[in-house]
Amino acid sequence: MGFEIEQPCVELSKVAVSETHGEDSPYFAGWKAYDENPYDELTNSSGVIQMGLAENQVSFDLLEKYLEENSEASTWGKGAPGFRENALFQDYHGLKTFRTAMASFMEQIRGGRAKFFPDRVVLTAGATAANELLTFILANPGDALLVPTPYYPGFDRDLRWRTGVNIVPIHCDSSNNFQITPQALEAAYQAAEAKNTKVRAVLITNPSNPLGATIQRSVLENLLDFVTRKNIHLVSDEIYSGSVFSSSEFVSVAEILEARNYKNAERVHIVYSLSKDLGLPGFRVGTIYSYNDKVVTTARRMSSFTLISSQTQHLLASMLSDKKFTENYIETNRERLRKRYNMIIEGLKSVGIECLKGNAGLFCWMNMSPLLEKKTREGELELWNAIVHEVRLNISPGSSCHCSEPGWFRVCFANMSEETLEVALERIRSFMERIKKE
């Protein structure tokens, strides 16, 4: 959705006119192509299929069933007796029942391997707000956060735009499945120091977007040691924690802290949201879970700028306190995502395209580097252009995620029907056959 920003006649702030919101990047051309010609099974079967949107549409029926059976969650009951209390409730502590339900949901996702206290849960309007808020709290303008590449493109806006904070990349590559190495960590830290930039935190996404893979326990242990040594913070964005295909494969930093008896825990903060696991990005439900009392207090106060609608808190408090519902949801959702993942992996494999071995998320990390004419960013963008306009699939090029190796692409699989996924795979098949001939 790119558009021109006029030159302002009257002066606005530097933040307002800066490009750090990132929306003028070339990658929005893919969105544009989709918006102008969106695929529809019946009415536009040759349109562009959206595979650049990390949405979870595979489990709505479970939510809809819950709502049907529990209408008071959305309607406050007959004669709306709870309505006025709910409508007035703007306490930034959030609805206690909702905070408690969130904490328990987070515990369930981690198979009970970590405990979450409701009083440490801070509510924000989405993880977008949570990440920005934490950045305001942990860093001053001009400071830096270390973020492993490839990373979610939105971070460039969320962590940097209004905060004035910098991102220094921790370069990861395919030689070890893009895992964070101690050398890469140290190199990033040194790179920041060399620019006279104060490093305030390491921010990881676990499971990773765009890799679609969980971070190994040993890497997390090493990260904790690193941030302790350097006396900085660790932010773990666990927004995809519920979409790990097999529960036992996900290790949250929370588990490691518990195993260490919470030593040095006050430098660790976890971000979560219901946008991916529950497929409800429209409801704007994010949280910060911090082991640091001062951060919890400050984050609560700052959350005044980004509170969750009490109407929505009420609905979700009901839904997430229903343990039978949540257990079934988590298990079923995982299973369906795993099935989708296998479908796309097999489909790609059958035409000779390899993906990173993934175990989570709503996307796979596809390796098309063998197809590149030039193993450069330009080469990648050329291939991407062909895929968007000829194959008509909007996928995300690795360069938009700051990947240091050209040729990797993020391909989403959970935001469409199985039939549409088949169509997409078929189009890739034809494309690969054409290439082989040439």
Place this chain on the structure above:
Amino acid sequence: MRLLSTKATCNSHGQDSSYFLGWQEYEKNPYDEVHNPKGIIQMGLAENQLSFDLLESWLEKNPDVAGFKRDGKSIFRELGLFQDYHGLPSFKKALVDFMAEIRGNKVTFDPNHIVLTAGATSANETLMFCLAEQGEAFLLPTPYYPGFDRDLKWRTGAEIVPIQCRSSNNFQITEPALREAYEEARKRNLRVKGVLVTNPSNPLGTTMSRSELNLLVDFIKEKNNMHLISDEIYSGTVFSSPGFVSVMEILKERNDVADEVWDRVHVVYSLSKDLGLPGFRVGAIYSENDTVVAAATKMSSFGLVSSQTQYLLSAMLGDKKFRRNYTAENQRRLKRRHRMLVSGLQKAGISCLESNAGLFCWVDMRHLLHSNTFEAEMELWKKIVYKVGLNISPGSSCHCTEPGWFRVCFANMSEDTLGLAMKRFKAFVAESTCTQRTSPLFSNKRKSLTKWVFRLSSRDHHREQEER
């Protein structure tokens, strides 16, 4: 404790101010008709609780809407996925229609120029981020809403410089005051980026006059690169003459259609006061400036309105009959309550600033101060909170230049509770007057009261900062 940012460790969140301390006292000992009849009555909360029955009856007549249904079909999936920062078109249309009606349809708003945010708190901060930064300031007429100190300054780094208003002309903005504020900013090496007013005013409860509004537009026209933000969050609560005049109406009247000043005037709105829905987090920025709209829209990603709530309100506010009836009835009820408070205070020998809007009165208790100082105001305030059992807001928390003024809310409680509050006021004033007359005992009694009050003040500093 790990190192945090300057923003995290500074005091700009404002929660150590007296405004919040009164809150804490109330929470420790809240009035309840049955369970705690001697408790503190909350009169510091500008909430509108008078018209919920109207909303509830609409919900009962339209059960499908809250149940995510449209024309009998479930749109839960669609809403659950909808996170477009341009907002739900049907909601924006209903909102601008509502806003136009509040202004007697003398102005219209283009839904494409509305930016939705999670409350006016978010809207004001977002506008600040767009218009000002460190080293720059906005001028605000005093007294003003205490929350502005946090909302406009905390994370943006911008400054507020007060335009001092005085009771001698009912706290209206004058040209000399405006210029003085501008000079003050310059002396502090701050670049003035604009003026922000709340119209109708919080805490005054008055609508701004045409001449004040024209003065402001003249002022920003004279100084290039200055903006005018008009927070019209209370626009729907105007219950008597002279009626509400929006800055947008003024611009239209001036026939400056092609004038670039349109690019520098921005309106903030919210449903927290008019509809009494602060929990739903519905705020909006309106601007004719495309660049501001574009930037603010992107920034709204950090505080979007829940799609569930947008849908509910698109149906409610889209119901023309409902919204007209609601607005009229709500204003009627506010007028009645206002009269009740004003006459109740009058019986206690206390007068209020003449007002025609809002959920509160600006009460003149200067004659109850033992000296014309803010210390005396604080003493009086503490007496009223602890002894009389009424949490009201002292003028100093609103940056008022004159001691002795208090904001007293009237729409967040039942009529009975308001009646009780009036009785307590009357008793308190009678007692104070009595005390004053018996002069030999007076000075001793005053000394012990003063000691008691000072003991309370020292307790404040050591008390745990509780959350609001």
